[in-house]
Amino acid sequence: MKGLRIGLCGVFAFSVFAHGVVEVWSQSILEIAAAVLLVIWAWLAYREGGAVIHWSPLNWPIFGLFVIGAAQLAFGGTVYAYLTRVELLKLTAYIIIFFLTAQAFRSRADLSRLAWFLLLLGFAVSLFGIIQHFTSGEKIYWVRSLPFGGDFFGPYVNRNHFAGFVELVAPVGLALMVFRGLRRDLFPMAGLLTIVPLGALILSGSRGGIVSFAFEVCVLALLARSRRAAEGPRLVALGVVGLAAVALIAWIGADKAIERFSTVKPGEVSMSRRWSMARGGLHIFLAHPVKGTGLGTVIAAYPQFETAYDGKVVDHVHNDYVEVLADTGALGGICGLAFLWILFRDARKNFWAEQGHFSRALHAGAITAVSGLLLHSFVDFNLHIPSNALLFLLQAYLATSPPLPSEAGPSGQRRRTQVGVPTEVAG
Numbered sequence: 001m002k003g004l005r006i007g008l009c010g011v012f013a014f015s016v017f018a019h020g021v022v023e024v025w026s027q028s029i030l031e032i033a034a035a036v037l038l039v040i041w042a043w044l045a046y047r048e049g050g051a052v053i054h055w056s057p058l059n060w061p062i063f064g065l066f067v068i069g070a071a072q073l074a075f076g077g078t079v080y081a082y083l084t085r086v087e088l089l090k091l092t093a094y095i096i097i098f099f100l101t102a103q104a105f106r107s108r109a110d111l112s113r114l115a116w117f118l119l120l121l122g123f124a125v126s127l128f129g130i131i132q133h134f135t136s137g138e139k140i141y142w143v144r145s146l147p148f149g150g151d152f153f154g155p156y157v158n159r160n161h162f163a164g165f166v167e168l169v170a171p172v173g174l175a176l177m178v179f180r181g182l183r184r185d186l187f188p189m190a191g192l193l194t195i196v197p198l199g200a201l202i203l204s205g206s207r208g209g210i211v212s213f214a215f216e217v218c219v220l221a222l223l224a225r226s227r228r229a230a231e232g233p234r235l236v237a238l239g240v241v242g243l244a245a246v247a248l249i250a251w252i253g254a255d256k257a258i259e260r261f262s263t264v265k266p267g268e269v270s271m272s273r274r275w276s277m278a279r280g281g282l283h284i285f286l287a288h289p290v291k292g293t294g295l296g297t298v299i300a301a302y303p304q305f306e307t308a309y310d311g312k313v314v315d316h317v318h319n320d321y322v323e324v325l326a327d328t329g330a331l332g333g334i335c336g337l338a339f340l341w342i343l344f345r346d347a348r349k350n351f352w353a354e355q356g357h358f359s360r361a362l363h364a365g366a367i368t369a370v371s372g373l374l375l376h377s378f379v380d381f382n383l384h385i386p387s388n389a390l391l392f393l394l395q396a397y398l399a400t401s402p403p404l405p406s407e408a409g410p411s412g413q414r415r416r417t418q419v420g421v422p423t424e425v426a427g
Helices: 002-017 024-048 059-074 081-104 108-135 159-178 184-204 207-227 232-262 271-287 298-305 320-352 357-376 386-400
Strands: none
Touching (some): 059 081, 081 386, 108 159, 108 184, 108 357, 159 184, 271 298, 271 320, 298 320, 320 386, 357 386
């Protein structure tokens, strides 16, 4: 399964660096990659024989959304069949990758590598975003202009979606430090890999992102306090990392960070406009309360329900919850509620289960990450950006994954996995 794990990590990284996979070429690559990885897994399972399929309960509500979209397409229940077909293809890729993630990442060593992969990915993307912010002018990757406008940061066309990315990866490092999920000699490295993304988040000036991350800090602190798992110096790690991120911003240019946070740039969506779009989305739902207008069809259905016309095309209503209701009606809303209920039910059970420090840190970080993005989803559409949707599903899997027992031996000494990957401190 090593090749499958490498392929999955490659898909996660590609989806982020390819502008979040919001263009036809990158969506096609994502869908093809998902199909290829599924074939590879099937071949490996056949070759090994007797392979056990690990089925997450979260698959059911996700598959329910797929069934709703397929029924809309089959029975003419969508206002724009092409858009629903495109959305179904993306949803199929999500389902495949989520399923394969549950098959590939099961052992302590594999989950440890995955945690470090997320830390390194967050650091690399954030460092790139900071450098690009001060050197690229108005072009992504120093070469790509934005013909239709945008407010980019890093590889993302919208800085709020970059903020969503940080919300999904930064809690991993914080949780590992707070819950003693790594060796003490690795603490500075984890701190550095976490500080840079937080500095980039503040520099991006995403109001929703900064508020959501503050909420994540509160969630993580409550989790630590509830378990009494973090000693004073470990809880102080939250404050130390936060102060270091602020110091980083002060060093690289606090005035520009404050300017981005305190002003609304031309073309940026104001809060009043977001509420207006959300009301329009609710009007769509009220007009089609049972099955919605069709998966992915907000851009086609919205104009006749517009509440504050500004001459711009509305492709998303900047509220993931309202958009699910508009697209799929009450049926989709039930699937969404089922997903959230299963997610937090299993996450709570697994967090409180008896397990090692690394395992508890992994669950705490995942719970924190999904909580922050779900809050951000009230004012944005991160879950409709494929890269962030995939990372959200990854964190949802980690939050609900089975707890791992401590690796501590009878003497209580630290141990490593056979491949030498640092995993936890016994205690």
